[in-house]
Amino acid sequence: MKRPGNMGLEELLRLKRAERPDPAFWARFEAELRVRQLAAIVEKRPWWHPVMQTWGALRWGRLPWGAAGAAAVAIAVFWQHRGVDGVQSQSPELRQTAFVAEAVEDVTQMPLPVVGPSVDAEYPGQADRMDTPAVSAVSPGSLTPLVPWVGEALRAADQGSYRVSEALAVEASLADAGMLGVEVGPALGVNHGFESRALPAFRDVSDEPLAAVPSPREARRQRLMASLASVSDDDGRATGNRSTRAQVRDRLTRRLSEEELYDSVSRLTGGGDRLIVKF
Amino acid sequence: MDAVQKIVGKALVASPERQAEADQDWVIVKRVQEGDVAAFDALVLKYRERVFGLVYHLTSNREDASDLAQESFIKAFQSIHRFQGQSSFFTWLYRIATNTALTQLRKNKLRGFFSFEKLHEEEASPEVLNQLVDRTSGGDRGALLSELQERLNEAFQKLSIKHRTVVTLFEIDGLSHEEIAEIMDCSVGTVRSRLHYAKQLLQAELQDYLHP
Numbered sequence: 001m002k003r004p005g006n007m008g009l010e011e012l013l014r015l016k017r018a019e020r021p022d023p024a025f026w027a028r029f030e031a032e033l034r035v036r037q038l039a040a041i042v043e044k045r046p047w048w049h050p051v052m053q054t055w056g057a058l059r060w061g062r063l064p065w066g067a068a069g070a071a072a073v074a075i076a077v078f079w080q081h082r083g084v085d086g087v088q089s090q091s092p093e094l095r096q097t098a099f100v101a102e103a104v105e106d107v108t109q110m111p112l113p114v115v116g117p118s119v120d121a122e123y124p125g126q127a128d129r130m131d132t133p134a135v136s137a138v139s140p141g142s143l144t145p146l147v148p149w150v151g152e153a154l155r156a157a158d159q160g161s162y163r164v165s166e167a168l169a170v171e172a173s174l175a176d177a178g179m180l181g182v183e184v185g186p187a188l189g190v191n192h193g194f195e196s197r198a199l200p201a202f203r204d205v206s207d208e209p210l211a212a213v214p215s216p217r218e219a220r221r222q223r224l225m226a227s228l229a230s231v232s233d234d235d236g237r238a239t240g241n242r243s244t245r246a247q248v249r250d251r252l253t254r255r256l257s258e259e260e261l262y263d264s265v266s267r268l269t270g271g272g273d274r275l276i277v278k279f
Numbered sequence: 280m281d282a283v284q285k286i287v288g289k290a291l292v293a294s295p296e297r298q299a300e301a302d303q304d305w306v307i308v309k310r311v312q313e314g315d316v317a318a319f320d321a322l323v324l325k326y327r328e329r330v331f332g333l334v335y336h337l338t339s340n341r342e343d344a345s346d347l348a349q350e351s352f353i354k355a356f357q358s359i360h361r362f363q364g365q366s367s368f369f370t371w372l373y374r375i376a377t378n379t380a381l382t383q384l385r386k387n388k389l390r391g392f393f394s395f396e397k398l399h400e401e402e403a404s405p406e407v408l409n410q411l412v413d414r415t416s417g418g419d420r421g422a423l424l425s426e427l428q429e430r431l432n433e434a435f436q437k438l439s440i441k442h443r444t445v446v447t448l449f450e451i452d453g454l455s456h457e458e459i460a461e462i463m464d465c466s467v468g469t470v471r472s473r474l475h476y477a478k479q480l481l482q483a484e485l486q487d488y489l490h491p
Contacts, residue, residue, distance in 0.1 A: 010450065012427070012489070013431070013481075014451075015424075019332075021331070026328075029331070029345055036349055040353050040356065
């Protein structure tokens with residue numbers, strides 16, 4: 001709807017200049033502004049404000065000298081730290097080896113348990129099986145893969161849960177190596193900072209009280225020999241040939257001794273282009 | 280004083296009155312920068328109505344305008360040590376107020392309704408008021424002014440923020456194109472273009488009150 005007596009846009013906009021607050025408004029405005037101004041004065045600056053001020057006041061011409069000095073100090077601290085703490089500056093493998101060397105030293109100082117030799121006395125064949133691979137397994141480089149495992153085992157032993165069992169296993173291995181004249185230190189690759197020490201001698205089995213108990217295998221062998229002797233005597237009387245009885249006894253005795261071959265890994269021999277299996 | 284003249288001389292000053300005003304402001308600013316905090320009250324007292332009017336016309340809400348005007352003065356007080364006199368204090372303060380209002384308008388955190396100030400009839404143009412009375416044939420003068428005030432603010436709020444700012448600074452505050460360009464950090468041509476476009480939009484919105 002068009003209305004009469006219209007005016008220009010500038011005249012209309014000039015009316016907005018007349019929109020002004022009352023004097024009472026300015027009193028309230030000034031009071032509020034005073035409060036906010038005081039709050040702004042005592043307001044705590046943010047944490048990054050000093051950093052920004054320092055950054056703004058930084059003399060850029062001296063920045064390269066400062067950076068060079070900071071780098072020199074950092075390098076000096078690094079080398080000093082490396083010189084003092086030699087173990088930390090070594091490689092992780094060497095640190096692991098040093099840890100194993102310390103653990104081995106602790107194990108060698110432990111008293112030998114009683115359980116191990118008694119088991120060997122009851123089953124001497126198992127002791128033979130343990131000896132046989134030890135000769136071929138111990139070499140300067142063959143124990144290197146075992147180093148982390150030994151380290152973990154000894155670390156667990158320090159925690160107390162498997163201390164006895166793991167210590168016995170390590171002790172038995174070290175005792176076997178000591179009996180065979182193998183030096184454990186070079187085999188572990190420990191050449192730096194490790195003082196090798198003589199391993200204690202393997203304790204004689206006969207000193208143990210369980211060694212006096214007769215082996216059931218020996219009793220079975222005596223019983224079989226007795227029965228075979230009676231059989232051969234009857235056979236000899238029937239044939240009247242004394243030499244034949246002696247041959248039979250020798251053969252049976254040899255056969256009995258060959259039973260141990262089934263329990264030995266040395267029945268496999270090879271050479272050149274052939275493989276021989278003994279039964 | 281020569282140094283002050285040298286620095287203020289770089290500022291964009293439209294008239295000798297503005298030049299004298301800028302010199303007075305620079306002296307007060309130097310006092311504040313030297314630690315005389317109470318001297319800042321003189322600047323507040325001098326510019327509070329203009330700053331409030333600027334923000335009020337941008338927001339069309341008196342409560343928002345009061346908060347934003349106070350915030351503008353606080354920002355100026357906190358940053359006055361960085362004021363080097365490259366422009367007049369008035370231009371610098373207007374720039375702070377404009378940016379503060381525009382930031383709040385862009386965040387849309389202001390109140391969503393109008394809250395008008397009282398339109399003082401004695402300060403309005405008598406010719407405009409007479410034409411309005413004649414057009415209503417002796418109707419209620421106050422109601423007619425309220426209606427016109429509401430239509431004006433609605434038309435203002437339909438403008439974009441930048442166009443609204445240009446119209447406010449030019450038509451209501453009476454600043455020059457150069458001063459507006461310095462405050463809004465744009466070219467004079469941009470100011471003229473925005474002003475022309477904003478007037479076209481306002482004429483379309485207020486055509487019932489304008490000449491045919």
